[in-house]
Amino acid sequence: MAEHTPKPEELSKVDYHPPKKGWMDPHVEFRKGTFCYSALAKNIEYLGMPNPREWQPFDADWKLPPNWKQIILDGMKERLEKYRSFRLFMDICVRCGACADKCHFYVGSGDPKNMPVLRAELIRSIYRRYFTPAGRMFGPLAGGRELTEEVIKEWFYYFYQCTECRRCSVFCPYGIDQAEITIIGRELLNLIGCNINWVIEPAANCFRTGNHLGIQPHGFKDSIDFAVDELEDITGIRVEAPIMKKGAEVLFIMPSADYFASPHYYTLLGYLMLFHEIGLDYTMSAFAGEGGNFGLFTSHEMMKRLNAKIYEEAKRLKVKWILGGECGHMWRVAHQYMNTLNGPPDFLEAPVSPITGTRFENAKSTKMVHIMEFTADLIHNGKLKLDKSRNDHWKVTHHDPCNVARGMGLLEEPRYVINGVCNHFHDMPENTIREQTFCCGSGAGLGTDENMEMRMRGGLPRGNAVKFVKEKHGVNLLTTICAIDKATLPAVVDYWVGGVEVGGIHELVGNALVMKGEKERTADLRGTPFAGKEVKAHA
Amino acid sequence: MNALLSLIVVLVLGALAYVGGSVEGLRTLFGVIIPYAAILTFLVGVAYRVVRWALSPVPFRITTTCGQQKSLPWIKAGYLESPSTTLGVSLRMALEVLLFRSLFRNTKAELRSGPQLVYGENKYLWLAALAFHWSFLIIFLRHLRFFMQPVPAFVNLLSGVDGFFQIGAPVLYITDIVILVALAYLLWRRFRDPQVRYISLFTDYFALFLLIGLAGSGVLMRYFFRPDIVAIKELALGLVTFTPAVPVQVGGLFFVHLFLLSLLIAYFPFSKLMHFAGVFLSPTRNLANNNRAKRHVNPWDYPVKVHTYAEWEEEFHDKIKAAGLPMEKE
Numbered sequence: 001m002a003e004h005t006p007k008p009e010e011l012s013k014v015d016y017h018p019p020k021k022g023w024m025d026p027h028v029e030f031r032k033g034t035f036c037y038s039a040l041a042k043n044i045e046y047l048g049m050p051n052p053r054e055w056q057p058f059d060a061d062w063k064l065p066p067n068w069k070q071i072i073l074d075g076m077k078e079r080l081e082k083y084r085s086f087r088l089f090m091d092i093c094v095r096c097g098a099c100a101d102k103c104h105f106y107v108g109s110g111d112p113k114n115m116p117v118l119r120a121e122l123i124r125s126i127y128r129r130y131f132t133p134a135g136r137m138f139g140p141l142a143g144g145r146e147l148t149e150e151v152i153k154e155w156f157y158y159f160y161q162c163t164e165c166r167r168c169s170v171f172c173p174y175g176i177d178q179a180e181i182t183i184i185g186r187e188l189l190n191l192i193g194c195n196i197n198w199v200i201e202p203a204a205n206c207f208r209t210g211n212h213l214g215i216q217p218h219g220f221k222d223s224i225d226f227a228v229d230e231l232e233d234i235t236g237i238r239v240e241a242p243i244m245k246k247g248a249e250v251l252f253i254m255p256s257a258d259y260f261a262s263p264h265y266y267t268l269l270g271y272l273m274l275f276h277e278i279g280l281d282y283t284m285s286a287f288a289g290e291g292g293n294f295g296l297f298t299s300h301e302m303m304k305r306l307n308a309k310i311y312e313e314a315k316r317l318k319v320k321w322i323l324g325g326e327c328g329h330m331w332r333v334a335h336q337y338m339n340t341l342n343g344p345p346d347f348l349e350a351p352v353s354p355i356t357g358t359r360f361e362n363a364k365s366t367k368m369v370h371i372m373e374f375t376a377d378l379i380h381n382g383k384l385k386l387d388k389s390r391n392d393h394w395k396v397t398h399h400d401p402c403n404v405a406r407g408m409g410l411l412e413e414p415r416y417v418i419n420g421v422c423n424h425f426h427d428m429p430e431n432t433i434r435e436q437t438f439c440c441g442s443g444a445g446l447g448t449d450e451n452m453e454m455r456m457r458g459g460l461p462r463g464n465a466v467k468f469v470k471e472k473h474g475v476n477l478l479t480t481i482c483a484i485d486k487a488t489l490p491a492v493v494d495y496w497v498g499g500v501e502v503g504g505i506h507e508l509v510g511n512a513l514v515m516k517g518e519k520e521r522t523a524d525l526r527g528t529p530f531a532g533k534e535v536k537a538h539a
Numbered sequence: 540m541n542a543l544l545s546l547i548v549v550l551v552l553g554a555l556a557y558v559g560g561s562v563e564g565l566r567t568l569f570g571v572i573i574p575y576a577a578i579l580t581f582l583v584g585v586a587y588r589v590v591r592w593a594l595s596p597v598p599f600r601i602t603t604t605c606g607q608q609k610s611l612p613w614i615k616a617g618y619l620e621s622p623s624t625t626l627g628v629s630l631r632m633a634l635e636v637l638l639f640r641s642l643f644r645n646t647k648a649e650l651r652s653g654p655q656l657v658y659g660e661n662k663y664l665w666l667a668a669l670a671f672h673w674s675f676l677i678i679f680l681r682h683l684r685f686f687m688q689p690v691p692a693f694v695n696l697l698s699g700v701d702g703f704f705q706i707g708a709p710v711l712y713i714t715d716i717v718i719l720v721a722l723a724y725l726l727w728r729r730f731r732d733p734q735v736r737y738i739s740l741f742t743d744y745f746a747l748f749l750l751i752g753l754a755g756s757g758v759l760m761r762y763f764f765r766p767d768i769v770a771i772k773e774l775a776l777g778l779v780t781f782t783p784a785v786p787v788q789v790g791g792l793f794f795v796h797l798f799l800l801s802l803l804i805a806y807f808p809f810s811k812l813m814h815f816a817g818v819f820l821s822p823t824r825n826l827a828n829n830n831r832a833k834r835h836v837n838p839w840d841y842p843v844k845v846h847t848y849a850e851w852e853e854e855f856h857d858k859i860k861a862a863g864l865p866m867e868k869e
Contacts, residue, residue: 018737050843051795064755082839084595085822091588094815095743097735098641101648107656108599112737121738134742134809141544168602173642173668174814175823177603207846208854217855218862244865286864300598301843308845316848316867340599342833362610362623366831373610374623380613408599409608409621409828416614431646432660435605435620461648464656494786 004033005452008495012460014110018487023118026150030155032057033453035119036160036446039200044193046204047302051193057156068192069147073130075188080131085180086187090127093120097474098177098474099168104439105161108457116168116178119158123185126151129269156194159185161454163443164297165402166330170435177255184445187299195298199445203294206306211256211290220286222401227268232268236519239276241284248283249354251314253291253368255483266485266525267326267504270513274506276357276376277515278383282323288313293331296337299446304341307333313341314367321351326405326504328401328482329443331370335408339366356381372413372481375509379420389525391422392531394508397469399462399489399518400437401482402421411435412445414481417505421512426473432465442488455488456495463496470500476503542730545744549752552802553795560794568783569794570774577801583818584808592820598837600830603823623829632825636690636818639669667724674718675750677701678757681712685775695860709765715758721750749803756796766793 005011042054053063065071100115101107112118121143128135129144130372138144145151165181189195202212209216215223224241232238244247254271255266275282288309295303314322324334339345343366350364358377361370378384398418405408411434418425432438441458442451470474478493478500480486486502493500509523522533560563582687606617618627619634634640647661681698684690726747729739760766770788777783807813819825827833852859854865859866 009655012650012652014650016650016734018733023737081595083821084592084597084600087595087819088592088822089653091592092811092814093812094814095735095738096664096668096742097732097738099702100646100734100738107650112734115734115738118738129848143742154556165649166603169823170605171641171644173639174818175635175641175821177601177823180601180823210851217864218858221862221864246865286859289847305845308843309848312845312848316573335830336601337599339831340837340840344834359609360610361832362608362829363831370829376614377611380611387582395607400585406603406605408608408615409604410610411607412614413610413774423565424592429658460650460654461656503587531792 005456008456011108011453011456014108015243016110018312019088023121025150026122026145026154030157032450034161034451035157035454036196036198036448038193039193042194042202043197043200044195047207049193049195050191053193057153061207062153062194063407064149064152064192064194065163068149068152071145071190071191072152074130074417075191076127078128079184079187083180083184085177086184086271089120089176089181090124090131090221093117093124094313095172097122098171098173098323099176102168102171103178104163104165104167104441104458105435105454106455108441108460109454110321113154113158114161115174116162119162120176120178120181122151122155122158123181131460135308137254140374150194152194153184154251156189160196160446162441163402163441163446163458165439165443167402167407167438169452172267183296183300186297190299196445196446196448198451199294199297202292202445203298203302203306206290206292206294209289210287210309211289212294213256213260213514214287215256215260215284220289221406224284226270227259227265231269231272233272234384234523234525235515235521237276237515237517239272241272243283244285245283245288246317248281249315249320249467250280250282251288251310251317251319251322252282252284252325253288253310253322253330254284255292255330256290257483257487259289259327261483261487262524263490263501263507264483266507266510267486267503269525270323270506270508270510271371272503273510273513273515274384277513278378280354283286283317283319285313285317291327291334293330294445295331296333303333303337307338308342310368311345312521313346320331320373321353321363322348323374325371326366326483327479327507328403328484330483331401332403332407334366334368339369350464354375355383367375370408370410370413371506372490373412375506376413376416376420379417386421386509386512387514388423388512389532390521390530391513392424393524393528394422395424395473395475395502396422396479396508397473397476397487398433398505399423399440399466399474399478399480399482400433401444401480401485402437402439404481405435405437409435414479414505418479420509421505421508424473426469426475428465428469432461432469438462438465438490439487440482440485442492443484447488447537452491459489459492462489463492465499466493466500470497476500478503481505541739541741542744545741545748548745549748549799552751553756553799556794556798557791559798560789560791566785566789566794569798570789571778571783571814573801574797575783577805578634580805581807584805585813588808588813589816589820592817596778596838597822597826598839600826600835601822602826602828602830604828609830611738611789620726621828623832625827626824628827632819638745639665639672642668663724663729665720667728670717672713677714678754681714684707686779688772688776692696710821711762714763715754717757718754719758722747722754728753746806747814749799749806751800753796753803756792756799760792760796764792775851796866
């Protein structure tokens, strides 16, 4: 935890009274802990994006290009013509305020500009002033505002204080989606080089090496080998983990954190065990070694540039279809964008599970299946030997990742699998799960340490719901199928709850999976003794 | 401040019409020219706005899924909240447009000490919005009796049902009360709730005061200051048959009513009131969640600079080789 982050008791005293000054005053204060640092010039240069330079948000001079205003207005015009969503969402909001307390950042900060309606008004006021007759004529009276450098700073602050989680859009009577507005707002900011390093560096790394972390091919191989060795220690079985094997049936895509971060790593172990046990003919790839896509947090164009690898690699390796691992925004891209961006993947076949024969009709065009769908189908058809008691030391609750819930609708599959592999599962209150799930507070590229106070504020609703099931049911494990969640929820639950671990569902699958020829297991993938085996393990 | 200013503007406009209606030279202006101009503005303006929206394509299928996707056959899909078919989308839209489904979800989050975040029911906004919009529609339809001769049977039926609770004469229409109560709540809510007050613009109050003025002047005429209904119908029929004339019996309060109505309909295309048409075009609601089953085409898609496998292999050639991974070029 960053040292200047206030204590939970302090942070939870949220003042919801709006300030005296009206919201049209754009001034923001860049207070430590509530914003992200600027993108490094080398990363912007590498991606060929505009205005690479040395600057920080707290600087007085942001070194914008001289014609920045024209760039923004031209950029708005172009996007109004390209995206019906953008034009419509600029026009039809009635400011009913139903979205206000649906945003985790508003709940945790009380800052009125974190109400989705007002976050959108920050850009709508410019739209009205420069693109509508009423705004041009009547200015502030018609809700119009002058575009100044202060406004750009304000946009930067608040569009990088939105995790594009879409919770507001569930409650909006017109389906206005703040994620869409934030995505376009960030695109505009990128035109004049106002972006954050926590987004641009992973994007640059991914473009170059194939993954966010900048791991080069031999590093990829090393971490997979390490996992295979460790699995042999745990199970006594040496699994095969093919990398870039031509002619495999399935290309497996995962977020890079799965093979380079913790607790993601235990999920990777779970995948490898599962694929071995069912004899799946698959391959991973170091080139397409990243399912996550920080292009989604940059611009539609960058999303397309980074996503292109997946189909390219599937074609090169001559696989039949693609299986995708546990990740949140990766799945928003795979489900709602990939086929449009880089399809159609005519060289692939409609996915069929080689184990159960199930045709994944819902994925017949994009040809990419979610691993929760795949594993749920295996369990439903009785293809796995599972010992649920091996997860008895866990009392589990599940966090629906925003993108998977509201950008895909994958809600039952994870619960089906969890209930298939463990005995103690308790959902959090209904206002905080499924389509109403609360963001971890660190998504959309905001999960960086310098932004810790804002992350904890945004994580308050989630943390509070976890605390509720911890106190009620003794929950000690929060599962999630999102790599950003796995990286950032541990900090959130430590801060707001304490005594709850975070893990993936395939980690639990790995714990419960009884493999043919395995040695006697006394501990789970983390080395935590199974319930009832504690004494033996300690002895 | 915004509220006061918009109240003053609406009052001044109302007074203008009241006075104008009594000045001989201005009666044609307020009774004929302005209503025609307003309708023309509405038709042209709304068409323009809708066409503008329609001309912007929908490059991606960005449904907000509020329920279970259709995936494996044994998992029950949320056919209304996450529809995968056109029928499902139509039903979802019908629920949205007719019953304000999304607003019905509304809750109130409250942070108590602890901290403890609790979520309470909060259906008043939904109820008031629904009450207002449906009353408005019914009142609009009831008014057809002024514009049509003979009066269609459904209009009489509707008026009959609306006036079911016959309290004295004239018949008291339920919608007249409901619309005023609903509007009063919506206005009160903008004042009372600090967050909503903070976000409210002049235009938000302006629309509300226009509607209150419109409904209020109507109610005054119906129950308190009865105008010459026959003369009003003569004017109304004259307008729709393009033989406009302003009968001498038509009085001041009616001009206020007609003028506020003219302002309202002329104001539509320039304002947030366009949500009545926009809701049908919202891409997060009117698209099926069948993304992976059916490809969506982006009409302005263009090629982008990518990092190809060949470039990647060339850059990391030695490392790939040293790691013993398969390669295209050894």
